[in-house]
Amino acid sequence: MSTKRILIVEDDEYLRKASEIALRRAGYTVIAAPTGREGLTLARSERPDLIVLDLLMPQPTGLEILRTLRSEHPTKATPVMVVSNSSMQRIVDEVEGLGAEYIVKADLSLRDLAGRVERRLATAAPAA
Numbered sequence: 001m002s003t004k005r006i007l008i009v010e011d012d013e014y015l016r017k018a019s020e021i022a023l024r025r026a027g028y029t030v031i032a033a034p035t036g037r038e039g040l041t042l043a044r045s046e047r048p049d050l051i052v053l054d055l056l057m058p059q060p061t062g063l064e065i066l067r068t069l070r071s072e073h074p075t076k077a078t079p080v081m082v083v084s085n086s087s088m089q090r091i092v093d094e095v096e097g098l099g100a101e102y103i104v105k106a107d108l109s110l111r112d113l114a115g116r117v118e119r120r121l122a123t124a125a126p127a128a
Helices: 013-025 036-046 062-071 089-097 110-123
Strands: 005-009 029-033 050-054 080-084 101-104
Touching: 005 013, 005 036, 013 029, 013 110, 029 036, 036 050, 036 062, 050 062, 050 110, 062 080, 062 089, 080 110, 089 101, 101 110
Parallel strands: 005 029, 005 050, 050 080, 080 101
Antiparallel strands: none
16 A cells, blocks of 8 residues: 655644644655645645645635646645635635635644544545
8 A cells, every 4th residue: 555645735834844743653655835836836746645735825825726726637636625724704615615625723733633634535536
C-alpha cells in the first residue's frame, strides 16, 4: 500500500509546521506550501491525495485557490479540507458547494487532524 500524500497550504508558519509533524507521525507523506500561489503549483505538479487549505490568506485567498482547483481537470476531484475561523455562512456554503469539507480551525486540534484526514480520504471517490 502506498503512502497517501497530503498538501498543506497554510501561511501561518507555526500551524503549517505543526500540521506537517502531526500528519507525518500518522504515516502520511506531507508537502507544504506557505502561499496560495505555491500551493496551486504543488497541487498541479505533485497531485496530492488530499489538500488541507487555509481559507484566510493573502492573495490568492483560500477560496480563490479552491475555485481554481475545482476548475482544472487535474485537481477537480482532489479532496479538500478547508480550515478557517471565518464564520460567514455564505463562505461556508460556497466551500461546501465546491465539494470541500469546512472545518473551524479553532475547533480542530492537531491530534484530531490526522483522524479527520483519514476519514476524508476514506470517503473520497477514487481519482479517475
